[in-house]
Amino acid sequence: MSVKYYKGDSLEKCINQAVEELKISKDELKYTVVEKKGFFKKTYVISVEASDEETVKTEETNTLGENDGSVWVNNGKIFVKNAAHNGRPPVVIPSEGMILMVNGEEVKRQMEVKGNDDIECIIDKTQAKRYLNVKITDDKIEAYVDVEYKPETLYKLKDVEKRNKLLLEKEVLEENYPDKFTEEEIKQELSNLGVKYGIIQENISKAVEGTKGALLIAKGVEKIDDTDDEIKYLFKSSAVKTNDDSLNDRVDYKNMNSIDSVEKGAIIAEHIPGETGQDGIDVYGNKIPKIQGKRKPLKTGKGCIPKGENAVMSLVNGKPSTRNGVLSVNEVHEVTGDVDIKNGNVKFVGDVNITGDVQEGMVVEAGNNVTISKNINGAKVRADGNVYIKGNIIASNVTAGGADVIVQRRIKDLSLLKETLKNIELALNEIKDHKLLGTEKQDGEIIKLLIDSKFRTILRTCIQIINDYSYDESNGQSNGIVNFIKQKLIGLGPLSIKHVSEFDVLLQKIDEKLDSLNKEAIIPVVVEIAYSQDSTVSSSGDVIITGNGEYVSNISAYNSIQFTDERAIARGGTLTAGNQIRCKTVGSSAGVTTVLQVEKTGNIWASTVYQNTRLIVGTREFVVDMPCRELHAYLDKEGDLAVDKFNL
Missing domain, CATH: 3.30.70 (Alpha-Beta Plaits)
Structure with a gap:
């Protein structure tokens, strides 16, 4: 250089x-x-x-002095003329891709030469090569082939006229290409890789000549997934009541009642069938299953009928609703003013709207939603749908969800009885293994002692189960569980148990009943109230308290209980929810006992909590002993009750 x-x-x-x-x-x-x-x-x-090559090219080497030596190439051979007196000696320089030998030694840079030197130049040659590469896409739908041919190239020295410094250069003498791939060879390579579907014969023929890049050689069939059916509701609603759990977090409960009424003969819904797709096939010939679409048949309940194959028509003037996928139109019963002894109780199959109060001793029952514009005092309200009470509830009973509330209670009680029986059996076996009561005690005697001491709450559960079985008796169903409870678990009944294995019969019946109850559709509904005092409120879904809160009331919800007003207070009584309870202020500085209870997977949140508040998560319990804020109660990974809080 x-x-x-x-x-x-x-x-x-x-x-x-x-x-x-x-x-x-x-x-x-x-x-x-x-x-x-x-x-x-x-x-x-x-x-x-x-480089030396570039330097030589730029020098004026074609001008030779009279005494200068020279070197040149003719017909691929190197010739040298020696320099005369004081002349410049001739110089040769090898270029890349050749080996210059002078008198048997390799010359890598420039070298002076003489006429009698043995000069030999060996020029590299490239080998003929051919390449066949097949690449398959990640989704296995397409295969590409890349075919390339590289010739064997023979070179000779390039003829150069006389000069003092000579850069040896090569030029192509001839090129010999390798044999081309045959179509059969390309097909064999595809076969070796397992490619057998969608082979493009035309492109195989093209590939034989070389591809100059990737060429599509096989193409499968892409799958086309089905599209889901769609139910299009043709009435305005801020939130259609649904049994789809995935929508629950997005429902604006405060506005669930804002559904437009429809007229008789109106088309209220359309069924839009999803499109049927097709399975795919990859280049290996394997089937690529499509995703099946969800089929949503139109189901009609009261107040409407199918219209053709894909529409629903209203039979009455009323409000449409969907429950468990069934579309209904409920007639609306309007009560202008109060429900009192003068107007009588209200029982209606559809929606009930009351513009006034529901007074003491009165009963309101609805097959769908109930809306009360004012207060309830000493009355009962029961609805299969949602209940909206804009005023206060005083010494009253409100139930939303109808039979679903009872089903939920029965599932909870039977599950609790099942768990208690298993715990009794574990305790009994431990007593017998360690001979804590000697060896002469019968299983029934030990069970009686356990029920009277450690498992006394089983009696309350059994009584509730017996009361609820009146619903089965009204339907002509057998009451084997009740018979066992009465004969084996209440009073002196446990003494008749000879062996704890008799529990197996009851546990089997409980499992059968739980399976039956769990198959019954439980529709999440909402009770929305402003304030509750000395009342009982139950919902198969949520209870939302929008006003001042509750005082000494029993409030239960299958899903959640939520206080939305920052000034709301929960003081006294018991609040029970399956999933979560969200409160603002709980209890009082005077230490009024307030119970907040959720299932073992649930959570309790409260902004301010006073002493004497009982927190129950599953079977774990914690009593707040001093005022605190930002409380969160839950079961940790080990199943222990965790209570996160800051002291006031």
């Missing part, structure tokens, strides 16, 4: 000088700015490393 310098009044001019002299492009030029000076007029100097 040699270094050359270029000078100019701008960097661009220096670069242009270099590329013009070296006969290379600007992209090929590698330079370094070695000097830049001047205040009013700048001067740049760059250095460029030039």
Whole structure:
């Protein structure tokens, strides 16, 4: 390598000088700015490393002095003429891709030569090669082939006229390409890789000649998934009541009642069938299953009928609703004013709207939603749907969800009885294993002692189960569970148990009943009230308290209980929910006992909590002993009750 310098009044001019002299492009030029000076007029100097080949090309080697030696190439052979007195000796320089031998020794840089030197130039040749590559996409739908041929290239020395310094150069003598792949060879390669479906014969023929890049050689069939059926409701609603759990978090409970009424004969819903897709096939011939679409048949209840194959028509003037996928239209019964002894009780199959109060001793029952604009005092309200009470509830009983509330209670009680029986059996076996009561006690005697001491709550559960079985008796169903409870678990009944294995019969009946109850559709509904005092409120879904809160009331919800007003207070009584309870202020500085209870997977949140508040999560209990804030109660991973809080 040699270094050359270029000078100019701008960097661009220096670069242009270099590329013009070296006969290379600007992209090929590698330079370094070695000097830049001047205040009013700048001067740049760059250095460029030039190879011997480039140096030789730029020198005026074609001008030979009279005494200079010379070297040239003719018909691929090197000839040398020695220098005369004081003349420059001839020089040869090998280029890349050749081996220059002078008198049996390899020359890697330039070398002076003489006429009697043994000069041999061995030029590399490239081997003929051919490439066949097949690539399959990640989804296995397409296969591509890349075919390339590289020839064997033979070279000879390029003829050059006489000069003092000679850079040996090569030129192509001939090129010999390898045999082309046959179509059969390409097909065999595909077969070796397992590609057998969607092979494109036309492109195989093209690939034989070389592809100059990837060429599609096989293409499978992409799967097309089914689309889901759609039910399009043709009435305005801020939130259609649904049994789809995935929507529960998005429902605006405060506005669930804002559903437009429809007229008789109106089309209230359309069924839009999903499109049927097709399975795919990959290039290996394997089936790619499509995703099956969800089918949503139109189901009609009271107040509407199918219209053709894909529509529903209202038979009455009323409010539409969906429960468990069944579309109904409920007639609306309007009560202008109060429900009192003068107007009588209200029992209606559809919605009931009451503009006044529900007074003491009165009963309101609805097959769907109930809306009461004012207060309830000493009355009963029962609805299969939602209940909205804009005023206060005083000494009253409110139930939303109808039979679903009873079903939920029965599931809870039977599950509790099942768990208690298993715990009694475990305790009994431990007593017998360690002979804590000697060896003469019968199983029934031990069970009686356990019920009277450690498992006394089983009696309350049994009584509730017996009371609820009146619903089965009214339907003519057998009451084997009740018979066992009465004969084996209440009073002196346990003494008749000879062996604890008799529990197995009851546990089997409980499992059968739980399976039956769990299959009954439980529709989540909402009770929305402003304030409750000395009342009982139950919901198969949620209870939302929008006003001042509750005082000494029993409130239960299958899902959640939520207080929305920052000033709301829960003081006294018992609040029970399956999933969560969210309160603002609980209890009072005087220590009024308030119970907040959720299932073992549930959570309790409260902004401010006073002493004497009982927190129950599953079977774990914690009593708050001093005022605190930002409380969160839950079971941790080990099943222990965790209570996160800050003291006031």
